[in-house]
Structure formats: C-alpha cells, structure tokens
Amino acid sequence: MLIDSHCHLDRIDLSPYENDFSCFMQETAVQQIEHLLCIAIDLESYPAMLELVAGFQQISVTVGVHPNVQDCKDPSVDELIALGQHDNVIGIGETGLDYFRSEGDLSWQHQRLRNHINAAKTLKKPLIIHTREAKKDTLRILKEEGAGEVGGIIHCFTEDWDFAQQAMDLNFYISFSGIVTFNNATVIKEVAKKIPADRFLIETDSPYLAPVPFRGRPNYPTYVRYVAEQIAELRGVSVNKIADLSTKNFYDLFKL
Numbered sequence: 124m125l126i127d128s129h130c131h132l133d134r135i136d137l138s139p140y141e142n143d144f145s146c147f148m149q150e151t152a153v154q155q156i157e158h159l160l161c162i163a164i165d166l167e168s169y170p171a172m173l174e175l176v177a178g179f180q181q182i183s184v185t186v187g188v189h190p191n192v193q194d195c196k197d198p199s200v201d202e203l204i205a206l207g208q209h210d211n212v213i214g215i216g217e218t219g220l221d222y223f224r225s226e227g228d229l230s231w232q233h234q235r236l237r238n239h240i241n242a243a244k245t246l247k248k249p250l251i252i253h254t255r256e257a258k259k260d261t262l263r264i265l266k267e268e269g270a271g272e273v274g275g276i277i278h279c280f281t282e283d284w285d286f287a288q289q290a291m292d293l294n295f296y297i298s299f300s301g302i303v304t305f306n307n308a309t310v311i312k313e314v315a316k317k318i319p320a321d322r323f324l325i326e327t328d329s330p331y332l333a334p335v336p337f338r339g340r341p342n343y344p345t346y347v348r349y350v351a352e353q354i355a356e357l358r359g360v361s362v363n364k365i366a367d368l369s370t371k372n373f374y375d376l377f378k379l
Contacts (some may be wrong), residue, residue, distance in 0.1 A: 124157035125351060125366050126373045127344040129278045129326035131216075132182070133172040136330060136341045148179060148344075148369030154345040157370065158379075160240065161246075162217050162251060164189045166196045166206075167367065168208055183377070184209075185251055186214040190232045191224045197235060203242035213377045215243040216251030217278060220264075223255045233264060240268040244273070249376055258286050261362070265293055268369070272276045274376070279316050279328050280311060287314050291322055296323040296376055300333030301342065304353045316357045324376075325350045326370045 130143075132212045140147040151159065161176055163169050169186065176182040186206045188198060198206070207215055218239035220232050243250045250270060254261040254277065265271070272292030280287070281300065287297050297318055303311050315323070325347055327334075333342035334349040348362070355365045373379075 124155050124370060125347050126158045126331050126370050127156060127327050127347045128158055128160050128276065128324040128327045128373055129162050130344045131164065132159065133168060133175050133186060134330050135343060141342050144175060151344055152179060154342055154348065156347065158183065159344055160185065160214070163187050163194045166198060183213045184211050185214040186212050187218045187251065188235060189217055190219050190221045190235065190253055198238065200238045200241045202359060204245050205248045207242060207248060208306060211372050212248070213379070214249045214251050214275065215246065217253045218250065219253035219255035219259050221253060221255045222257045233260070233349060236264055237268050240265070240270045243273045244269065247273060249273050253279070255281065258282055259317070262286070262289050277331065278325060280314065281311050284314050287318065293325070296322050296324050296372060298326045299350055300326050300328045301332045301346065301350055304349055305338065306333040312357055315354050320368050323369060324372055325354065
C-alpha cells in the first residue's frame with residue numbers, strides 16, 4: 124500500500140472521473156493508495172477543502188498559508204492554533220519561503236513562517252515546509268524558532284545532500300515528488316539514493332509536477348507509484364519495499 128504525503132485534492136481535475144470526487148477516491152483504492160494528506164494553501168479555500176474530504180477516513184488534512192500566496196488572510200499564531208485543533212488536522216502548512224516566485228522585501232514571508240512554526244509547537248503537530256531558492260534562510264528560521272521540537276516534512280525536495288542532512292538534524296523527513304523522475308534531477312536522485320530508510324516520504328504535490336511519463340500534464344495522487352518506482356530503482360530495492368518504508372515513516376511522523 125502507498126501513501127501520498129502531499130496533495131491538493133481540492134485542486135485536481137475531476138473531469139476524468141465524471142466530476143465526482145467519490146469516483147476519484149474509488150480509483151485511489153484500486154491503485155492501493157492507503158492514505159492521502161490534503162495540504163492547505165490558503166484560508167479562503169480551506170472550508171471548502173474540509174467539506175470536500177469530509178467522510179473519507181483515508182484522508183487527513185493540514186492547515187496553513189503557502190509562502191507565495193499574498194492576496195489572502197495572513198493568519199496569526201492564535202488563528203492557526205484554533206484551526207489546527209480540528210480532529211482531521213494532523214500537520215501545519217504548507218508554509219516556508221519561496222524566493223523564486225516572490226520578489227522584493229520578503230520579511231512578510233519570514234514572519235508567516237515563524238507564525239506557523241510557533242502554532243505547530245503549541246499544537247505539537249509536524250510542519251509541512253516549502254522551500255525554493257531560500258535554503259539558508261529556511262534552515263536559519265527553523266533553527267531560530269525551535270522547529271525541531273515538532274519536526275515535519277521538507278516537501279517536494281529539490282535541494283542537495285547537505286541541506287537534507289541539516290533538515291534531518293532538525294527532525295525533518297525528506298519527501299520526494301515526481302521531480303525525482305525527471306532526467307535532469309541528478310542531485311535529487313543522489314539524495315534519494317543516500318537518504319536513510321527511516322527518513323523519507325513520497326508524494327505527488329498533485330495537481331502539480333506530474334512524474335514521467337505524465338510530465339507537463341495534470342498530476343493525480345494515483346501517480347505516486349511512479350515516484351516509488353523511481354526511488355526503488357535508484358536504491359536497488361523493490362517497489363513494495365519503498366511503499367512499506369514510506370508508509371511506516373508517514374505513520375511514525377504523524378503518530379497515526
């Protein structure tokens with residue numbers, strides 16, 4: 124059985140499934156997807172996201188505001204704590220820093236990340252971290268705010284081995300997305316080979332970043348198998364081994 128540790132179920136294209144979310148969820152069962160973690164991007168769409176996944180025991184959610192979202196409500200620590208107490212919320216995020224899509228004075232991103240970290244520490248729930256072209260500041264703020272108390276996931280990993288080591292020292296797991304299947308992802312592939320067996324996860328980040336052979340097309344949680352297959356090939360083990368390890372790691376991190 125497989126787990127998609129990071130997907131945006133409220134944003135996937137349901138047209139191949141008769142625009143029926145239940146029909147789509149039946150397909151995840153056929154493809155042996157045991158659990159899905161639906162990740163929040165902003166608070167405006169959050170209530171609808173909760174409503175969409177309600178009633179599906181195999182779906183957990185997070186609450187948070189993505190670092191690239193600007194025209195939105197920026198939650199305080201107290202607001203995140205209040206929202207994070209929902210029974211189905213198992214993590215805080217996605218949050219982090221992104222210097223690729225945002226420009227100018229990004230102190231607001233830093234404060235948003237700090238708020239999420241402090242809410243996660245109060246709730247004792249792991250963080251979902253997005254970082255792009257901001258590795259030094261991401262690690263610095265995680266250290267300054269004591270994020271290691273709760274740990275979490277560096278999602279959609281795109282950095283090098285040194286970053287992975289420092290993140291793991293802060294109790295973070297490394298999650299590989301469809302990017303690991305791309306031919307030019309040599310550095311990420313090397314990390315996937317070296318990562319300890321008890322510290323990695325797999326994800327789709329659907330509907331974004333579809334793996335080969337679907338690159339450039341809409342992504343779905345059912346494609347997480349292609350990520351598992353690539354990591355299995357890199358590590359010289361079976362796909363079932365990668366599925367078993369990543370599933371155990373997910374349950375260990377979130378204490379499920």
